[in-house]
Amino acid sequence: MTECVECGAEVSLHEDLEVGEIVDCDTCGQELEVVDTEPPVLDRAPELDEDWGE
Amino acid sequence: MQIGILYSRIRKDEKLLLSELRERGHDVEKLDVRKLEFGVGDPPEGVADLDIVLDRCLATSRSRYATQFVDSYGVPVVNAPDTADLCADKAKTSIALDDAGVPTPETTVAFDTDSALSAIEEFGYPCVVKPVVGSWGRLMAKLESRSAAEAVLEHKATLGHYEHKVFYIQEFVEKPGRDIRVVALDGEPVAAMTRSADHWLTNAAKGAQTQEFELTPEVEALVEKASDAVGGGLLGVDLMETNAAQSAAEQSSGDEPRDPSYTVHEVNHTVEFKALNDCVDTDVPAAVVDWLEAKAETGVPA
Numbered sequence: 629m630t631e632c633v634e635c636g637a638e639v640s641l642h643e644d645l646e647v648g649e650i651v652d653c654d655t656c657g658q659e660l661e662v663v664d665t666e667p668p669v670l671d672r673a674p675e676l677d678e679d680w681g682e
Numbered sequence: 683m684q685i686g687i688l689y690s691r692i693r694k695d696e697k698l699l700l701s702e703l704r705e706r707g708h709d710v711e712k713l714d715v716r717k718l719e720f721g722v723g724d725p726p727e728g729v730a731d732l733d734i735v736l737d738r739c740l741a742t743s744r745s746r747y748a749t750q751f752v753d754s755y756g757v758p759v760v761n762a763p764d765t766a767d768l769c770a771d772k773a774k775t776s777i778a779l780d781d782a783g784v785p786t787p788e789t790t791v792a793f794d795t796d797s798a799l800s801a802i803e804e805f806g807y808p809c810v811v812k813p814v815v816g817s818w819g820r821l822m823a824k825l826e827s828r829s830a831a832e833a834v835l836e837h838k839a840t841l842g843h844y845e846h847k848v849f850y851i852q853e854f855v856e857k858p859g860r861d862i863r864v865v866a867l868d869g870e871p872v873a874a875m876t877r878s879a880d881h882w883l884t885n886a887a888k889g890a891q892t893q894e895f896e897l898t899p900e901v902e903a904l905v906e907k908a909s910d911a912v913g914g915g916l917l918g919v920d921l922m923e924t925n926a927a928q929s930a931a932e933q934s935s936g937d938e939p940r941d942p943s944y945t946v947h948e949v950n951h952t953v954e955f956k957a958l959n960d961c962v963d964t965d966v967p968a969a970v971v972d973w974l975e976a977k978a979e980t981g982v983p984a
């Protein structure tokens with residue numbers, strides 16, 4: 629369990645966490661980026677600021 | 683093997699690839715493009731020793747430049763920078779497909795709102811205006827009337843990034859509520875699915891229904907041709923059936939329905955495959971990793 633940096637709610641994380649992965653906070657909806665896995669550290673995910681995707 | 687993955691976000695697709703690579707005992711170097719510095723002539727630490735690099739950058743500019751730098755260090759990279767450059771630009775893709783004799787929707791590019799409007803009127807309504815650089819079906823407009831065309835062109839000219847001042851105008855293809863996505867490795871299809879939606883955009887990222895599509899020799903041949911046209915690699919080739927409406931009418935009137943024919947409307951170089959992987963029996967990430975291993979073994983032809 630880790631805290632959401634936006635709203636402070638607990639965010640439950642799955643086991644095969646990966647640095648660079650994006651998880652959503654179920655409470656406030658903020659997109660969070662996994663910046664470390666041992667222990668898990670979350671930060672606000674960067675905005676999509678240009679053309680992204682396939 | 684030492685395999686690098688260029689990324690800035692790890693999605694389900696990248697996780698599938700990472701776990702497949704690690705299960706096979708490869709040394710995976712995650713290369714976060716946001717943190718890397720690409721020197722001209724001098725590779726970032728750890729990059730020079732890699733056997734192959736797979737580009738999974740979502741952002742077009744990052745994908746285009748990062749692959750160019752990796753290539754310049756003499757490290758094999760897929761997809762190749764030329765392929766990334768071509769596929770990132772719809773106008774370039776259209777020209778390449780047409781040059782290769784691949785059926786593709788009729789397209790006109792104009793740089794001025796007056797000439798764009800004139801091109802739209804020639805197509806007639808409905809027709810489609812797309813950004814030359816764009817993804818996930820965003821900023822696409824289906825134009826039903828002249829007044830809609832004028833409004834869209836004005837908005838694009840006023841609000842758009844300079845790339846949105848390149849007006850890419852295309853015929854509207856009356857597809858049967860679905861299109862076909864084929865994931866291919868150097869032209870060899872791995873698996874295919876249809877994406878259906880009530881909306882004219884049938885993008886999986888927009889919540890279209892997906893279903894396995896049984897490949898036919900005709901589709902396989904088109905996919906190979908389209909892949910060759912953009913330089914090969916790990917690609918998502920999107921096709922539409924063009925005469926499905928006539929075919930259905932013939933069938934219901936008791937006539938022999940004609941075979942479907944296809945048009946290739948898009949080739950994606952940073953293809954998302956998780957939706958495909960979920961709806962087919964084929965293990966898509968395993969097929970991609972098989973291909974990567976073979977590429978690393980033989981080297982990527984320059």
Ligand SMILES: [Zn+2]
Nearest residue numbers: 632635653656
């Ligand atoms: Zn939160």
